[in-house]
Amino acid sequence: MLLVVLILHAAAAMLAPVAIRHAGNRALYGLALVPAGTFVWTATQKPPVAEAYPWVPHLGMDLALRMGSLSWLMMLIVSGIGAVVLAYCARYFTEGDPGLGRFAGIFLGFATAMTGLVVSDDLVLLYVFWELTTVFSYLLIGHSGEHSAGRRAAMQALVVTTAGGLAMLVGFVLLGHGAGTYRWSEIVEGPLPAGGATAAVLILAGALSKSAIFPFSFWLPAAMAAPTPASAYLHAASMVKAGVFLLGLLGPLLALAEPWRPVALVAGIITLLLGGWNAMRQHDLKLLLAYGTVSQLGLLTIALGAGSRAAALAGAALLLAHALFKAALFLVVGIVDRLAGTRDLRELSGLGRRMPVLAVIAGLAVASMAGVPPLAGFVGKETLFTAFEHGGTTDRLVLPALVAGSALTVAYGLRFLRGAFAAKPGFAPLQTPRPGFAFLAPAGLLALAGLGLGVAASWLDGVLTPYASQFPGETEHLALWHGFGLPLLLSGAVLAAGGTMFAVQLRGRPWPGRRLPAAETVYKWLMSAVDRAAVEVTGATQRGSLPFSLGIILVVLVLFGAGTLVFVAPWPSGLRLWDTPLQLVAGAVVVSSALIAARSRRRLTAMILLGVSGYGVAVMFVLHGAPDLALTQFLVETVTIVMFVLVLRRLPVRFSARPLRASRIMRTTLAAATGLVAAGMAYVAVGGRTAMPISVDFAEPAVSYGGGHNIVNVALVDIRAWDTMGEISVLVVAATGVASLIFRRSGALQRRRAEQGNGHLDQQVQEPGPWLRAGDNPEARRQSIILQVVARLLFHTIVLFSIYLLFSGHNAPGGGFAGGLVAGLALTTRYLAGGRRELNAAAPVDAGLVLGAGLLTAVGTGAAALVAGGEVLQSALLDFHLPVLGHIHFATSTFFDIGVYLIVVALVLEILRSLGAELDRQHEVAARTERRAIERQREPV
Amino acid sequence: MTPNLVYVVVIGVLFAAGVSMVLERSLTRVLMGMILLGNGVNLLILLGGNAGAPPIVGASDAEMADPLPQIMILTAIVITLGMTAFLLALAYRSWAMSGHDEVQDDVEDQRIMRLAERDEGSGTDDTDHHEAAR
Structure with missing residues (x-):
C-alpha cells in the first residue's frame, strides 16, 4: 500500500500540468486529494507497516518500505501540509498563471520524494529519495528562473545540500557495509557496527546541511526566492525537515557513537541562537520567518540529536507543532503579500483591523511558536525543558541556551505580529481587499490544529511514546500540566524575557550585530575558487587544438604505460619469433607500408599504402586461424579504398602544408614512444596471461544451443548479440550521418527519392529495356561499355554468393557482415562501371528504407524471443521437414543475421549514393555553371 | 603464453605510424592514422588469444584458435568501416565549405x-x- 501511495503521488505529479491546463486553478483541489487521501489512510494505520519488493537483486537492493512511529508522524505532516498548501495555491496563484502547471507538477514530485524518503527502510533507497528532494527543491526555489537571485539561491541550496548528501552516502555505505545489511530496521537492532563513529559524523554532515543547521544555515534564507506556498512546504513539512527527521530516525543507534551528541547539540545551540538573533533584524516578513525556521531547526536538532527518551518525545512533538505553525505563518504572509502588495513590515499598517480573522490565525500560530499554553508548541517545549532538567551537567548547560533561544523566538514572534498587523504611527492604514474564505481556510485549519493538539496532549503522548521508547532514559509524558516546577518557571521566564526584548527593540534601539553567516562568505569564496581553478586547468590542458589535446592524452598514456612497464610489470621470460615464418612476410608488408604511408604527403599514395597494410593485416588474420576476420578485413579494406577514392578525387592531391620542424620532431618522438609502449604492453600482457580463456567452453554450446559450427558467427548473433545490436545501430547512425553531411539541402533529398523511384529519369515511359544494352546511358560516352556489361553479368552472381555467405556463415566462414559487404561490393561494381544511373538501376530503393528494414528485422528477432517467453535475443533451433528440400535445421538467430546483412548493404549503398552519386552531381552542376560563365564572358557585350 | 615477436613489432609500428598521422590537422590524414591505430589495436587483442586452427567445430582436429578475441575484433572492424565513411563525408564537407579539410581550433x-x-x-x-x- 505504501508503494501505491508513492505511485499515486508520482502519477499526480505527471498529470498536474495537463490537469491545470484544462481545468485551471480548480484542478489543484483535485490534485490535493492525493495527499489528503494519503493523510486519511495514514491516520487509520497503526505503525509499524512494512513491505518490500525486489528491485535490484544483484545488489541485494529491495524496494523496502517501512512506516515506523516517527515515519508515521512525518507521513501525516508531509501529506497533511501538502494537501493544505495545494488547496491554498488555488487562491494564491492568479488564474491562468503560465508557470502554475509546472509548479504543481514539481510540488507533487517533491511530495512524492519526501513521502518516499520518510518510508524508506533501505538506506540506499533513502538516499535516492533524499537527492530527489534536493533536485525538486532546486526546481521550486528556482521557480522564477529569469531572476538571477532565484537562480543563485537555487544553485546554493543544490550545492550545499548535495555536498552534505554525498558525505551522508559515504556514511550510509560505511554503516551498511559494517552491519552487512542496508535495511535500517535490521541495523538498528544490532550493536553499532565498526566505523560507526565516522559514519555518524558523515551522516550528521548530510542531515545538518539539509536542515540548514550552522554552518550550513545560509542557504535557507536565500531560498526565499521561491513562491510563498513552496516556502511554506519547504520550511514546514519537507526538505529542511528531512534532516531533523533523519536525526530522529537514526538517533536510537547512532547516538551511541561518541561524536553524535556533542556535534548535534553544539550545532543546534549555535543555530538556535543565531537564527533567532537575526530574525529580530529582518524587515521582510518572509525573511523574518525564514530566520525563525533556522532557529527552530536548531531547537529540533537539539531535541532529536540529544538521544534521550524525554528529549526525543519532546522533539517529535515539536516537529509536529513546528510544521503546523510555520506552515500557517507562511500562508499568512502569502495572503498579506498578495493583498497588500508588500511584505515589508515598515510599510504594512492597520491590517489587523482590515483582516481580523487573519490576525487571529497568525496570533494562534505565533502563540504556538512562542510556547504559550495550551498550544502544541507549549507542550513540546515544556517537555524539552523537563528532559534537560533531569540530565547531567552537559544537559544543564544546554538549558540556558534553550531558554535564551526560546525568548528570542517569543520576541521575533511578537515582532512578526506587530509588523504585519498593527497600525503604525505615521503610516495611514492600508486599504487592502479582504481575503475570501477559501484563501483563509488553509491557514486557519493549521492554526486550529495547533490548538487542538495542545489540548489533546495526552493523545499525542500515546502515539509518540512508541518512538521515544527506542531511546534510553527516564519515561516522560507530554501533558498540558506538568505541575509546578522548574519547567513551568522557565516557560514563564521565556515569555517575560521575550516580551522585554521586543519592548526594548520597539523603543527604537537598533538591533546589534552584522550578517550571520560567515559560512556564506566561505561558500562564495569556495565556489569562485573552483570556477577559477577550472578555468586555469581547462585553459592549460585544453587549448582548443586537436593535436595538442590528443598529445596530452598520449603523453599520459606513455608516462603511465611506461612507468607501469618499467616498475611493476612482470616481464615474461620466453619469446617466440613467429608461429609460422609466413607471419614474418605479412608483418614486413604491414610494417613497411604503414611507415611509408605515414611519411607520404600525397593523399592517394598514403591511401593505397594504407590499403596494402590493411590487406597485410588480413593475411596475418588468416595465419592466426581467424578466417572470418580475414574475410571481413579484406572486404572492409576494399570498401574503404573505394570510399577514399570517391572522396579524394575531389580533394587536393597533397596534404596541406607540412607542420613546422619543431612540432614535427615532437610528433615523431611521441609517435615512437607510443609505439614502444604499445609493443611493450603487448609483450607483457600476453606473457602475463596464465588463466584458461573462457572461450574453450564455447565450442559445445555453439553447436547445441546456437545451432552452428562457426563459433565466431554463432557468438556474434547469440551470446554477444547485444554488442552486435549496438554495432548495427552505430552503422545506421553512421550511414544517416554520411547522407546528411553530403545531401546539403532538403531539395537534394527529394530529388534523390525521385531519381531512385525512376532509374531512367530521361525516359517518360518506363519500359523494360534490353538487359545488357548500355548505350541508353547519357554518361556512356565516358564509360567503358565492356566493363558495364561485365558488371551487369556478374552482379546477380555476386549477390547470390553474398546470400550464400549469409546463410552458410553459421557453419563456415561468412555471416551477415561478410555477406552484406559482398553484396555492397556488387553494387559498387555497378556504380564504378556505369555511374549513378547504373547504381539506381541496380538498387532501385532508398537506402534509408533498407536500413530501417534491417534494424526492424534485428530488433524484431530479439523481441520475438521475448514474446515467445525467452530472454531478449535468445535464439531457438527449429527442425522441420519440407517436401522438396527435406530436413531443415534452422536457428532463429539467422533472422538476426539477415538484419545485419541488410544494414551493411544499406550502409554501402548509402555511401555510394552520397560520396559517389551526389558528389558526381554536385561536380557536374559546378562544371556546368563554370562553363556557362566562361561562355557568357566570351559573348560580345 | 609466450609472446610472438612478429606481432609485438607490428603492433608497435602500427601504433607509432598511426599516432604520427593522428597528430596532424588534415582530417583525411587523421582518419588514416585512426585506421592504422585500429589495425594495431585489433592485432593487440588478437594476440591475447592463442593461434590455431579456425574456430569451426569439427573442421579440424588441431587445437582451435581462441574465438573470443576474434568475435570482438570482428565488431571493431565493421565499426571502423562506419566511422571511416562518416569521417570521409565530414572531410569532404569541410573541404566544400572552407576549401580545406583541416581541423580548426575550438x-x-x-x-x-x-x-x-x-x-x-x-x-x-x-x-x-x-x-x-x-
Whole structure:
C-alpha cells in the first residue's frame, strides 16, 4: 500500500500540468486529494507497516518500505501540509498563471520524494529519495528562473545540500557495509557496527546541511526566492525537515557513537541562537520567518540529536507543532503579500483591523511558536525543558541556551505580529481587499490544529511514546500540566524575557550585530575558487587544438604505460619469433607500408599504402586461424579504398602544408614512444596471461544451443548479440550521418527519392529495356561499355554468393557482415562501371528504407524471443521437414543475421549514393555553371 | 603464453605510424592514422588469444584458435568501416565549405584560455562576487 501511495503521488505529479491546463486553478483541489487521501489512510494505520519488493537483486537492493512511529508522524505532516498548501495555491496563484502547471507538477514530485524518503527502510533507497528532494527543491526555489537571485539561491541550496548528501552516502555505505545489511530496521537492532563513529559524523554532515543547521544555515534564507506556498512546504513539512527527521530516525543507534551528541547539540545551540538573533533584524516578513525556521531547526536538532527518551518525545512533538505553525505563518504572509502588495513590515499598517480573522490565525500560530499554553508548541517545549532538567551537567548547560533561544523566538514572534498587523504611527492604514474564505481556510485549519493538539496532549503522548521508547532514559509524558516546577518557571521566564526584548527593540534601539553567516562568505569564496581553478586547468590542458589535446592524452598514456612497464610489470621470460615464418612476410608488408604511408604527403599514395597494410593485416588474420576476420578485413579494406577514392578525387592531391620542424620532431618522438609502449604492453600482457580463456567452453554450446559450427558467427548473433545490436545501430547512425553531411539541402533529398523511384529519369515511359544494352546511358560516352556489361553479368552472381555467405556463415566462414559487404561490393561494381544511373538501376530503393528494414528485422528477432517467453535475443533451433528440400535445421538467430546483412548493404549503398552519386552531381552542376560563365564572358557585350 | 615477436613489432609500428598521422590537422590524414591505430589495436587483442586452427567445430582436429578475441575484433572492424565513411563525408564537407579539410581550433576553448590569461573566472558560479565585478 505504501508503494501505491508513492505511485499515486508520482502519477499526480505527471498529470498536474495537463490537469491545470484544462481545468485551471480548480484542478489543484483535485490534485490535493492525493495527499489528503494519503493523510486519511495514514491516520487509520497503526505503525509499524512494512513491505518490500525486489528491485535490484544483484545488489541485494529491495524496494523496502517501512512506516515506523516517527515515519508515521512525518507521513501525516508531509501529506497533511501538502494537501493544505495545494488547496491554498488555488487562491494564491492568479488564474491562468503560465508557470502554475509546472509548479504543481514539481510540488507533487517533491511530495512524492519526501513521502518516499520518510518510508524508506533501505538506506540506499533513502538516499535516492533524499537527492530527489534536493533536485525538486532546486526546481521550486528556482521557480522564477529569469531572476538571477532565484537562480543563485537555487544553485546554493543544490550545492550545499548535495555536498552534505554525498558525505551522508559515504556514511550510509560505511554503516551498511559494517552491519552487512542496508535495511535500517535490521541495523538498528544490532550493536553499532565498526566505523560507526565516522559514519555518524558523515551522516550528521548530510542531515545538518539539509536542515540548514550552522554552518550550513545560509542557504535557507536565500531560498526565499521561491513562491510563498513552496516556502511554506519547504520550511514546514519537507526538505529542511528531512534532516531533523533523519536525526530522529537514526538517533536510537547512532547516538551511541561518541561524536553524535556533542556535534548535534553544539550545532543546534549555535543555530538556535543565531537564527533567532537575526530574525529580530529582518524587515521582510518572509525573511523574518525564514530566520525563525533556522532557529527552530536548531531547537529540533537539539531535541532529536540529544538521544534521550524525554528529549526525543519532546522533539517529535515539536516537529509536529513546528510544521503546523510555520506552515500557517507562511500562508499568512502569502495572503498579506498578495493583498497588500508588500511584505515589508515598515510599510504594512492597520491590517489587523482590515483582516481580523487573519490576525487571529497568525496570533494562534505565533502563540504556538512562542510556547504559550495550551498550544502544541507549549507542550513540546515544556517537555524539552523537563528532559534537560533531569540530565547531567552537559544537559544543564544546554538549558540556558534553550531558554535564551526560546525568548528570542517569543520576541521575533511578537515582532512578526506587530509588523504585519498593527497600525503604525505615521503610516495611514492600508486599504487592502479582504481575503475570501477559501484563501483563509488553509491557514486557519493549521492554526486550529495547533490548538487542538495542545489540548489533546495526552493523545499525542500515546502515539509518540512508541518512538521515544527506542531511546534510553527516564519515561516522560507530554501533558498540558506538568505541575509546578522548574519547567513551568522557565516557560514563564521565556515569555517575560521575550516580551522585554521586543519592548526594548520597539523603543527604537537598533538591533546589534552584522550578517550571520560567515559560512556564506566561505561558500562564495569556495565556489569562485573552483570556477577559477577550472578555468586555469581547462585553459592549460585544453587549448582548443586537436593535436595538442590528443598529445596530452598520449603523453599520459606513455608516462603511465611506461612507468607501469618499467616498475611493476612482470616481464615474461620466453619469446617466440613467429608461429609460422609466413607471419614474418605479412608483418614486413604491414610494417613497411604503414611507415611509408605515414611519411607520404600525397593523399592517394598514403591511401593505397594504407590499403596494402590493411590487406597485410588480413593475411596475418588468416595465419592466426581467424578466417572470418580475414574475410571481413579484406572486404572492409576494399570498401574503404573505394570510399577514399570517391572522396579524394575531389580533394587536393597533397596534404596541406607540412607542420613546422619543431612540432614535427615532437610528433615523431611521441609517435615512437607510443609505439614502444604499445609493443611493450603487448609483450607483457600476453606473457602475463596464465588463466584458461573462457572461450574453450564455447565450442559445445555453439553447436547445441546456437545451432552452428562457426563459433565466431554463432557468438556474434547469440551470446554477444547485444554488442552486435549496438554495432548495427552505430552503422545506421553512421550511414544517416554520411547522407546528411553530403545531401546539403532538403531539395537534394527529394530529388534523390525521385531519381531512385525512376532509374531512367530521361525516359517518360518506363519500359523494360534490353538487359545488357548500355548505350541508353547519357554518361556512356565516358564509360567503358565492356566493363558495364561485365558488371551487369556478374552482379546477380555476386549477390547470390553474398546470400550464400549469409546463410552458410553459421557453419563456415561468412555471416551477415561478410555477406552484406559482398553484396555492397556488387553494387559498387555497378556504380564504378556505369555511374549513378547504373547504381539506381541496380538498387532501385532508398537506402534509408533498407536500413530501417534491417534494424526492424534485428530488433524484431530479439523481441520475438521475448514474446515467445525467452530472454531478449535468445535464439531457438527449429527442425522441420519440407517436401522438396527435406530436413531443415534452422536457428532463429539467422533472422538476426539477415538484419545485419541488410544494414551493411544499406550502409554501402548509402555511401555510394552520397560520396559517389551526389558528389558526381554536385561536380557536374559546378562544371556546368563554370562553363556557362566562361561562355557568357566570351559573348560580345 | 609466450609472446610472438612478429606481432609485438607490428603492433608497435602500427601504433607509432598511426599516432604520427593522428597528430596532424588534415582530417583525411587523421582518419588514416585512426585506421592504422585500429589495425594495431585489433592485432593487440588478437594476440591475447592463442593461434590455431579456425574456430569451426569439427573442421579440424588441431587445437582451435581462441574465438573470443576474434568475435570482438570482428565488431571493431565493421565499426571502423562506419566511422571511416562518416569521417570521409565530414572531410569532404569541410573541404566544400572552407576549401580545406583541416581541423580548426575550438573557439570555446580559446575563450577559456583568454579567461585564464586574464585570471578571471567563467562567471558560471553565479555568485555576488561576479555580479559586482560586472
